[in-house]
Amino acid sequence: MCPKIVDREAKKLEILQAALQVFSQKGISNTKMIDIARAASIGKGTIYEYFSSKEDIFITGFHQFFAGYDEMISNAIKKQDHPSEQLKVLIHVSLEAIFEEQKDFIGILMDFWAEGIRSKDNSMEDAIHLKEMYQNYRMMIRQIIDRGIAQGVFRPIDSMAFASFLLAAIDGLMLQWVMEPELFDMKQIAESLCDGMLNGIRN
Template sequence: MSQKLTIKSTISRKEKEKLKRRKTILKSALYLFSKKGFFKTKMEEIAKKASLSKGLLYFYFTSKEEILEEIVKEIYRGFMERIEKIKAKSISPAQKLEEFIKFEWNFYKRNKKFANLIFELYQEEGYFLKKGKVKTFREVHLREKEVLKNIIKEGIEKGIFKDYDPELASFIVSAIFHFVFMKSRGIKSHEEILELFLKGILKK
């Protein structure tokens, strides 16, 4: 029995090692994808950055594209739940919007490298090698926009927000986040963004 445990813990350590390796690969790939783009990044480079051999990448992932997909999955882990939780809260739409924006702000701040990649992910189906891949992003992004749209819709219905097209409004929030994170370096907090979106730039 003691042996069993030993074996078990050995396996467990092995498993841990494996998971750690996996993470190292994803991290290295993310770094390179965000810096040079998906197509310009070579498997060789990912391997080198992760300090392992090219061949081993194929033990952990079936293809370059799968690495990308797994990056997206990993990053979005828990993302949806958080979003849904905000949606479900019994607070005013304005407060929901604030929480939403705050959450996204922090999320993209934590995942700045990933934000760089997003532009490539936005490409149409067929942009990446095999169809149907990199679908997580599409799914998450769709749901993200959906929730945002609902918040705005709710605000309009409750007479808090003006009667803008929710599609447009949610689009604009999306746009701001992705764009700001990809390119801006100087913006320190999300509050100005929220304020601008809420009250506009015009004085009085």
Template sequence: MPKIVDREEMQGRILDAAMACFLDQGYHATKMQDVAHQAGMAKGTLYLYFQSKEALLLALLQRYFEDIRARISDIPAPQTLDQFMTGLRLSMPADRLAATRLFFDVLGPGFQDPRAAEIIGGFFAWLAEHYAAQFAPLIRAGEIRGDIGAQAAAQAVTAMLDGLVIHLAIFGSDENDFEARRDATLSLLEAGLRG
């Protein structure tokens, strides 16, 4: 009787192995055989799940952004600007800084692929829509100033936070520095949004 394999579990195992190989050897130096060996399987089995190293990279990008999306989606919809700001702090924990740095170090080579740009762009479009949906009732309630539209404010917030995280990840920061800069940025952001 053939062994029943959980496809999703196997894909996760392969992605973990790919990430380990990319970390150890770099994206360009890693071969599919290396990933198969790290995952404890034959190269042919690996190809049943991912047809190329580029497919692995795209799946890693997708998983990275799905994890962030799930974390942000789990934060309750805010009823006040203070609650929104608390949610932003929760969505940007200092312990994610290493993961973000890793994201650029390991997955950065794939950014030139238009499919990668679609995944990344899709996440940020979702994030702006998510924030805009939260801003609209806050504007109506007078929690956020009414002279800016929900969509424009959401896109500005998304860009500012993305810039902050990228800057801190690329140029290095310890947890205390990250928290201080994050909190300063969020304080300025809150002051600009307050109605």
């Protein structure tokens, strides 16, 4: 029988979610295995039935986190046709999805960034490709822009630089928002960002 496979995967996911939860609160290197176990309401040893090590949890979590993000964004974009609209949903989804669904998890982003940046001189180099991920994001944006330029809706700007700026703004805004959630409303700020960015490049 194979309900087991389902169960195993489900439980693995459960542990992962618990781990991400704890990671976000305490930081990854301040998180102890026992913390994860308790958060998942299981024994410490059980974790090792599903993950080979703490690093394994970290890397799996890392990928799950960004894969979900990726999918959410590219799905949202696919639903749109007009480059302007695509840019809009990209901004809105980036800022609001995290805001709404996973606000607890943003704390981890920082660790992921920190680890990802440092993984150059690190054993995790092969498992983490933050650089490549950002290249993908930039490419995604770039393609939207280039299509817009080709269609004549955008001015012929440097699409690569624009992509960097947009990505930078999104990351930076998330950062500020985590520090001070009451500072601005995510929906509003996303709207402003859309306006500003689109105004700057519209033909």
